[in-house]
Amino acid sequence: MSRICELTGKGRQVGNNVSHANNKTKRTFLPNLQNVTLLSDSLGRSVRLRVSTHGLRSVEHVGGLDNWLLKTRDDDLSLRCRRLKREVRKASTAEQAAA
Template sequence: MAKVCQITGKRTQVGNNVSHANNKTKRKFFPNLKTKKFFLESEGVWVSLKVSTSALRTINKKGLEATLVDAARKGTLAL
């Protein structure tokens, strides 16, 4: 699976390693993703999501239901 957060849409970014001699080589910046299971109370089922740690904080703050609705509206949610 791709390294993409299902809530925020964060994905791998590309940049450069820059040495002391100012040589540049390509590198990747990976998002801090965790696979986490959440209990969706309205449906009564467990949902497994690949989320970034910042998305975990958003879920804790707003709740799972509201966060899923926002992610579906943005188009980042892929269940």
């Protein structure tokens, strides 16, 4: 499983370890990924995702998983999240039509 956030697309970065003698060796910076269960209001169920802590804070700031998915471009989302976004959009349009 790759170390990529399913919501934000944040992945590993490459940089250098720099010693006191200014020797440089390659290293990787990995995102802080967590397995979380997020609730979808429009679907009425929970979804397990592998999300970075930055992505989790962003979801809470926007107002929940549904709002995050509807506001985010498809290019940034994983395949699972794109399918989930399609389900959320379909459910939200069905709610609006019923109201």
